Amino acid sequence: MSRQLYYKDFAVGQRMESARSQTVEKADTIAFALLYDPQAFHIDEKAAKDTVVGELIASGWHTAAVSMRLKLETDLRHVAGGLLGLGVENLRWPRPTMPGDTLRIVITILEKRLSNSKPGKGIIKYRLETLNQKDELMMEMVTAVIVPVG
Numbered sequence: 001m002s003r004q005l006y007y008k009d010f011a012v013g014q015r016m017e018s019a020r021s022q023t024v025e026k027a028d029t030i031a032f033a034l035l036y037d038p039q040a041f042h043i044d045e046k047a048a049k050d051t052v053v054g055e056l057i058a059s060g061w062h063t064a065a066v067s068m069r070l071k072l073e074t075d076l077r078h079v080a081g082g083l084l085g086l087g088v089e090n091l092r093w094p095r096p097t098m099p100g101d102t103l104r105i106v107i108t109i110l111e112k113r114l115s116n117s118k119p120g121k122g123i124i125k126y127r128l129e130t131l132n133q134k135d136e137l138m139m140e141m142v143t144a145v146i147v148p149v150g
Helices: 026-036 060-071
Strands: 015-017 084-092 102-114 121-131 137-148
Touching: 026 060, 060 102, 060 121, 060 137
Parallel strands: none
Antiparallel strands: 015 102, 084 137, 102 121, 121 137
């Protein structure tokens, strides 16, 4: 059985990085967008040239989905009982993800507190930064998860 992490195992300022990176392929960009965000600049290279963006880019939601997968490549995957999110406080995409970009994530714990409404549970708030191969910030979100006290 793999190790399990509890509230006491997290500290404000603690950083975690994904164990691997993931390249966003053009075919995956188009396939994701056809299902979930079928705008011209996500699904058709030629049509994208006539849009405000001017070229094919990945949906921000595709970047978020890749980031979620990469989050499970950090120590957060070891939270006892699974990783239950409480919502997103802030989400932004400062630059578009392009087909061919290779993404990785860095998580920084911002705060932690015991839950007032759920005895035996703590709340860990963190910033997730998605970076490309040039270490440019592609996505940033602040969110929180419930963690058992243990």
